[in-house]
Amino acid sequence: MNLESLYQDIILDHYKNPRGRALLSEPAGESHQVNPTCGDEVTVQVALDAAGNVVVGYEGQGCSISQASASVMSELVAGLAPAQGDEIRRAFVELMHTKGAAEPDEDVLGDGVAFVGVAKYPARIKCALLPWMALQDAEAKAGIGSDQEGTSAP
Numbered sequence: 681m682n683l684e685s686l687y688q689d690i691i692l693d694h695y696k697n698p699r700g701r702a703l704l705s706e707p708a709g710e711s712h713q714v715n716p717t718c719g720d721e722v723t724v725q726v727a728l729d730a731a732g733n734v735v736v737g738y739e740g741q742g743c744s745i746s747q748a749s750a751s752v753m754s755e756l757v758a759g760l761a762p763a764q765g766d767e768i769r770r771a772f773v774e775l776m777h778t779k780g781a782a783e784p785d786e787d788v789l790g791d792g793v794a795f796v797g798v799a800k801y802p803a804r805i806k807c808a809l810l811p812w813m814a815l816q817d818a819e820a821k822a823g824i825g826s827d828q829e830g831t832s833a834p
């Protein structure tokens with residue numbers, strides 16, 4: 681089995697068996713994102729648990745790439761400190777802008793590495809990024825984005 685078909689299998693598995701797909705009972709922030717060119721929709725909710733780690737809820741509909749990406753996003757980010765989740769989000773966004781030429785770091789991206797092939801198809805990049813954009817927006821609305829804390833200190 682070559683790498684490309686292995687990656688396709690990972691994406692298909694997340695699509696058919698989404699991890700942690702449910703909405704939260706008490707979200708601190710929520711974002712609904714739509715990708716009109718493909719018809720994808722995703723709602724991502726975030727909150728912090730007692731330890732200050734991110735709790736993620738989501739639901740959506742659309743193509744296998746958008747929905748699998750939401751599942752991978754939830755699996756990767758849930759339970760981490762906001763700053764750690766941010767780092768993974770940035771790595772994933774970066775991966776999607778490599779035109780498929782990157783050798784993604786599985787230690788950072790987990791099953792997210794499977795999307796490296798998607799980066800070759802400009803029309804599908806939006807699909808893959810949709811849940812991650814929703815995550816960023818939901819965190820900003822909840823006031824738990826770490827961008828401000830991490831980088832803006834003089």
Ligand code: ZN
Pocket residue numbers: 715718719720742743744745746807
């Ligand atoms: Zn799509």
